[in-house]
Amino acid sequence: MLFPRALCFWMLFMAVTPAAWPGAKDKALSKYKVLYSFKGPGRGDGGGVFGGVALDAKGDLYGTTTGGGAYRYGTVFELIRGAGGTWSENILHSFCPDFPECQDGASPQGTLVFDANGNFYGVSDAVTFEMSPDADGWTFHVICDCIEPSVSDAAGNIYGIGGPGRHHAGAVSELSPARAGWTGAPRYTSLYSFCSKDPECQDGEPPEWAPVFDSAGNLYGTTELGGNAAPGWCLGSGGCGVAYQLESLGNGKWKHHLLHRFAAYKNDGQLPYAGVTVDAAGNVFGTTLEGGRTQSGTIFEIARQPDGSWKETVLYDFPGYPKNGAGPAGGMAFDNAGNLYGTTSGGGDPDCRCGVVFKLSPQANGKWKYTVLHRFHGRSDGWSPQANVVFDKNYKHLYGTAVAGGPGGYGVVFEITP
Secondary structure, three states, X not given: OOOHHHHHHHHHHHHHOOOOOOOOOOOOOOEEEEEEXXXXXXXXXXXXXXXXXXXXXXXXXXXXXXXXXXXXXXXXXXXXXXXXXXXXXXXXXXXXXXXXXXXXXXXXXXXXXXXXXXXXXXXXOOOEEEEEEEOOEEEEEEEEOOOEEEEEOOOOOEEEEOOOOOOOOOEEEEEEOEXXXXXXXXXXXEEEEXXXXXXXXXXXXXXXXXXXXXXXXXXXXXXXXXXXXXXXXXXXXXXXXXXXXXXXXXXXXXXXXEEEEOOOOOOOEEOOOOOEEEOOOOOEEEEEOEEOOOOOOEEEEEEEOOOOOEEEEEEEEOOOOOOOOEOOOOOOEEOOOOOEEEEEOEEOOOOOOXXXXXXXXXXXXXXXXXXXXXXXXXXXOEEOOOOOOEEOOOOOOEEEEEOEEOOOOEOEEEEEEO
16 A cells, blocks of 8 residues: 555655744634644544545545554544534544554555445555444445545446556556445456556656546546656656546546646646646646745646647746745645635744645636635644645535644644635
8 A cells, every 4th residue: 555655755844844833823814723633542542634534425524544543553533513513523443453463454544535325435554445334333344455545436436546557656446346345356457557658657657646537537646756757857867747637438448648747847846746626627736745936836737728738837836935835735625616725734834834724716817816724833723734625515614634733732624614
């Protein structure tokens, strides 16, 4: 499985961020609320929230922690909405009861994925798992060690990244249940194997983040590396990542399209450290962790042109570590008016540099307006959001997570009312 990527970034960020977390607050830029603050293993709670949260049909929130729980190897948790805007936590599963011979692995970190029947799927460092509601609560079931779930279709198949692929550079894959459901042997299908064009991996490698569907059933995603290798604008010898489309041709057939190789020109983004989101017109939006004028990251759009080609445009260039944030590491979300929302892992408060929540709004002149909705301060409200954000069904509240910090010290789930 793909656990090391988040841990490496966590260690890097720890090295450049002040150890002391200031408690001072600046003027509120939007209505921000900590829904739950994790207290860590010493208090029987989870801690280390690298994944985002998923909503069920009732509006309750579900997620994972990389540590804590009954055995200190991570949890699956539920946050239940109560009266008066209160939320309560319920730990649904604690990982690794028989470590080191455990069957369910440890340190889950991805965002959970719901299917149409109310079951959800996730991944630890060893297995792909399903959790299903029953009369006594929830049942945990190991499916395989094969895929990091990303999306589910109407037929109950799940899609994501998983397996080395034919060229040992990663693959986008599909997992289909047996006739008996996931208790039988699932069918694993590799849809595309990366690094297929030449030894320099011009089509990207590895696919580290969850692909998403558009309205036509095509899949879109990014790779961290590959594409434009040095020399050139790319600072790394392994390439600076790509954005891709897997076009659904029907009958289980898929065609790969390379949308953009990052570091294509001076001040282009580099290292897309998150997946993408697609609007109703089929335009692709995402962020890069680095690149831009100050190497602090970018927000980009990739739009289909009249001749069928794709063109990338940098919508916002992060200016470094002042108040506007830097280093976006999570996915973005649209509201029903076409505005984009996301987070940065750093920048914001000049003392803490703990990250921000931002809004990007389209303007009449074709430009986009960038607004900071919240600056994190560490101890009071969380530190370093690194995962996707998600709206509730009425687009009234935006939900996300921060890796650490908060009153409990081990990360938070937060709500923004824009």
